[in-house]
Amino acid sequence: MTAEDRSETVDREAQSSQSDYPDQSVPIEAIYETMEDLGRPIITASELGRQLNCSQHEAETILDVYTTDKKLNTFDVSADPVVWYPSDLNAVAKRERIVLFPTRREIVVDQPTQYTRAQLSQFAHLVDSTGTDPGTRGYLYRIRPEDVWAAPFDDTESLLRSVRSVLPRQSPHLEEWITDQWERAHQFTLKTHPDGYVVLEAATENLMGNVARQKLSDEQLHAPISDTESWVRDEAIGTLKRTLYEAGYPVVDNRKLETGAPIEIELTATLRDYQQAWMDMFLTQKAGIYVGPPGSGKTIAALGTLTAIAGETLILVPSRELATQWRDEICTHTTVDPRNVGEYHGGEKDISPITIATYQTAGMDRHRHLFDSRKWGLIIYDECQHIPSNIFRRSADLQAVHRLGLSASPVREDEKEAEIFTLIGPPIGTDWAALMEAGFVAEPEIEIRYVPWRDEIKRNEYSSADGRQRYQLASMNPAKIDEVRYLLARNNSSKALIFVEYLDQGKAIADALSIPFLSGETPHYERQRLLSEFKTGETKTLVVSRIADEGLDLPNAELAIVASGLGGSRRQGTQRAGRTMRPAGSSIVYVLATRGTREEDFAQRQLRHLAGKGIKIREANISE
């Protein structure tokens, strides 16, 4: 229990009830002054109670009064005490404020400088943010073991220097924990013995004996070489990494990896600083996942990595359309001879020095030779947050190859985290807000528009339906068609994508507004035609179904209307909002949710998550 936490266990008896404001009419200025005195723009009820000589309960009542009239907000921190902060942080905060909650390993930052955010994104991750304009935004960061494990530093000292450079004061408790986690991530190392076989080395005899040899089977730990070294079979490396990761010991992989048969290739694009940083980190770790918002340049960074290794490369993508897009990108941004680039999927079966295959085809037994038909130096998993499990298994054996994942969605949210971390590698990401500020990614504005029911019949139908059906009825509320029509008319100069969850709803909107509808049922050639017409501007509006979430590299759109389906998964939400986050001017995402239904709750939860990425959110009520 640190001093700070002790200070928060208020001795309620000691609180005299002679409050300075007996009728609780505390002016908001008194609360702001208390925050100024505390040196930070947030406050707990117990602190206010001490300041005003009243009980914690009375202080909470006072704070709630100002929360109701929106002068104060509360931070959704993981546990007591709740913190209150001014809705308009300019009222108290003139400059950056950082508060550390050591035992919860949470850091509250207001108006962080670019430097602070850049440092924090190296050893913590953004959990939530509040406020709308960059100048008044508050951020809540949390430090988890995997954040320390993936921290891009050579030693504990340099990691702690970065931590100390942003925190208001040193916290021995926190530094001890960080050091422990850092050391855990450097207890086991995989290396290549001069005779060519793989060795697992533990930092101590005890770790080898009590952790590795306890948790790993004889198949995985083939034979002991010394008290701290064991011979490892190649095919067991994937599961060995995963087992030790789950035991809290991520393995440092220092093996000499294949680089594959060399290929003549150079990058013609110039990497941006953050892309160069991603690549440097990857080449050091030999594995990892570039995490960044859609349009942030992950593909180009991957091409830079490909040309740095310059060995035969297998690229796995979710759909044939993306395979074609990758081929175009490779031929546009590198000097490779196009004859050395092949596609392998339902459409064509060409295994070349650079082969782009779909997960679906690569996962089929009859195509398993794809993985060992060439000496691959690099495997790239595009949209790696949803690799099918059989691909995990199949390519997990290819541990002797550099492995690069690309993902726009927060990989940490994915239940497959351990698999992704051990099969591919740790996230190599950057702070989304920094990318938006740098202008590499257009920051979308998102507005939830609460749509009323079209009529009483629909409302009653919803009330008498059960769970899942209710969500579908709310999503398909016919009143949304008029709302889509209105929004298109209001933004008639923009190219617009209308996302739907349900095919019937997509058809209804497409028919009512005479707009093409692109769904899984659309034949491949028709899909290509619609996409290229949308890209050239011949078609300005498209209705798209779920297929558009991750399977297609949708062209730029300034306007996105999510008629239904943002409530699906966080990942989908990120992708949909992100589809308009391409670096093309300002972009806006309207999310339609039927008022007073579960859809409204879903939408709000989704958007809080996106707000945590530093994206501006607004709300609007549509009158009946």
Ligand SMILES: Nc1ncnc2c1ncn2[C@@H]1O[C@H](COP(=O)(O)OP(=O)(O)OP(=O)(O)O)[C@@H](O)[C@H]1O
């Ligand atoms: N270093 C760079 N130099 C020039 N253009 C770049 C660079 N990085 C990215 N771009 C351009 O920005 C756009 C988005 O880049 P890219 O496709 O790599 O992003 P992405 O993160 O892969 O997007 P998505 O997640 O949607 O696939 C592309 O038009 C690309 O050409």
